[in-house]
Amino acid sequence: MTNDSLPLVQHYIGGSTAQSASARTAPVYDPALGKATKNVVLADQAEIDAAVASAAAAFPKWRDLSITKRQQIIFRFRELLNERKGELAEILTSEHGKVLSDALGEITRGLEVVELATGFPHIIKGEYSENVSTGVDVYSTKSPLGVVGIISPFNFPAMVPMWFFPIAIAAGNTVVLKPSEKDPSSANWLAELFTEAGLPDGVFNVLHGDKVAVDGLLEHPEVKSISFVGSTPIAQYIYEKAAKNGKRVQALGGAKNHMLVLPDADLNLTADAAINAGFGSAGERCMAISVVVAVEPVADKLIELITQRMSTLKIGDGRRNCDMGPLVTEQHRDKVASYIDIAAEDGATVVVDGRGIEVDGAADGFWLGPTLLDAVPTTSKAYIDEIFGPVLSIVRVQSYEEGVKLINDGAYGNGTAIFTNDGGAARRFQNEIEVGMIGINVPIPVPVAYYSFGGFKDSIFGSNKAYGIHGFDFFTREKAITSRWLDPSHGGINLGFPQN
Structure with a gap:
């Protein structure tokens, strides 16, 4: 049930807010308050078609706009975003629940990709080979795809x-x-800011909705590619359906990230890292560490150090001076909390129970405090499933080899880390581990923007990772031109510098 008196988040189509004719809406909650503060429209087929048509109509002119002009607009967007990122952080905290400092960190990491994009003229330039045969040259260009769809979590x-x-x-x-x-x-805010930066109408559209909107993009003949980040079952569904409809797909799925701790590791550093990577953003990160694999005899000491640090964490409203906020919805909070019971029933020890904690926030907020589980059986759903919340599991192993096998035997291959002071062990780990993103004494090894983000196995569907060179390859297609000109020619005289 939605409260019709609340503000309504509309689509952003063709450079302005589009008044929806759809009768379907969904509530948007402030997780720290535990109540709906606005509604969002859910697109019908007509609105899906309108958003795609707007993008399709804008494509020819945007494609043909000079590189110089495109670059200037992206630079301006970067400057505006950096100046006003505090506004965006407040929106993120009010709807997701993450603390303001974490929201600002999220924006900063996004800004890295915007900054990478400002250098696109160098990245998308083609190649040239002169005189491959007598009087014949071959060169390549990289061209855009057209309308692209993005589905974000x-x-x-x-x-x-x-x-x-x-x-x-x-x-x-x-x-x-x-x-x-x-x-x-936040999507509307970003689109409006890009318009303010000079982006032509229709180049960036925001379509709100549920599965109807998702399927509409997957099936629409004008949409040439789909980019997705989310859970593995949905990533697989999107990959298969989009590919069936002839689209390029980059679909990043779920994760169950492990941190392998060797006996020679600095346990204080490791405990800090486990806290930061396990409970930041309430564990709602695809790169969160959810399993600490402790090579004995370090587990007891490590648990002691982690528990000490957990006792100092302040849980509450992200707009206050807190370390961790609520989970995004009541349903998600309850699902995450259910894994604590599952683990206990399967024989794990609940060292710290995050249910029923005192918080600095409204009583109705979607709260679940940091939780620590020890001796979690690898057959338990609490170990196997991606919990996506502030639940950190300890699994004890007897050797480096046993730890590596445990990680490699998992279904996912998104991120992992090793904590050690042994350079040889670290080098061996990065060679033997079957995971796409690896940290060495770094708990959340998200690559910087000029590398690419993505994992192995059930953590990715499709061949292209996100951003970096993979991103530019995904959003362009190459043309190879073989050319012969029998007579030279030239244009008129102009001694000035070209301006556009």
Whole structure:
């Protein structure tokens, strides 16, 4: 049930807010208050078609706009975003629940990709080979795809869209972004800011909705590619359906990230890292550490140090001076909490129970405090499933080899880390581990923007990772031209510098 008196988040189509004719809406909650503060429209087929049509109409002119002009607009967007990121952070905290400092960190990581995109002229330039045969030259160009679709998750409402749309737009494409209906407002804010920066109408559109909107983008013949980040079952569904409809797909799925701790590790550093990587953003990160694999005899001491640090964490409203905020919805909070019971029933020890904690926030907020489980059986759903919340599990092993096998035997291969002071062990780990993103004494090894983000196995569907060179390759297609000119020619005289 939605409260019709609340503000309504509308689509952003063709450079302005579009008044929806759809009768379907969904509530948007402030997780720290535990109540709906606005509603969001849910697109019908007509609105899906309108968003795609807007992007399609804008594509020819944007594709043909000079590189210089496109670059100037992206630079301006970067400057505006950096100046006003505090506004966006407040929106993120009010709808997702993460603390303001974490929201600002999310925006900063997104800004890295915007900054990468400003350098697109160098990245998308082609190659040239002269005189491959007598009088014949061959060269290549990289061209945009057309209309591209982006489907983003609730946990990073600003950063994940920024993994994709700055690169897509820089390369000459037009975009339809479908954000999560749980925290939709940041997408509109970003689109409005890009318009303010001079982006032509229709180049960046925001389509709100649920599965109807998702399927609409997957099936629409004008949408040439789909970029997605979310859970593995949905990533697989999107990959298969989009590919069946002839689209390029980059679909990043779920994770169960392990931290391998060797006996020679600095346990104080390791305990700090486990706290930061396990409970930051309430554990709602695809790169969160959810399992600490302790090579004995370090487990007891490590648990002691982690428990000490957990006792100092302040849980509450992210707009206050807190370390960790609520979970995004009541349903998600309850699902995460259920894994504590599952683990205990399967024989794990609940060292710290985050249920029923005291918080600095409203009583109705979607609270679950940091939770620590010891001796979690690897057959338990609490170990196997991606919990996506502030639940950190300890698994004890007897050797480095046993730890590596445990990680490699998992279904996911998104991120992992090793904590050790042994350089040889670290080098061996990065060679033997079957995971896409690896940290060595770094608990959340998210690559910087000029590398690429993505994992192995059930953590990715499709061949292209996000951002970096993978991103530009995904959003362009190459043309190879073989050329012969029998007579030279030249244009008129102009001694000035070209301006555009």
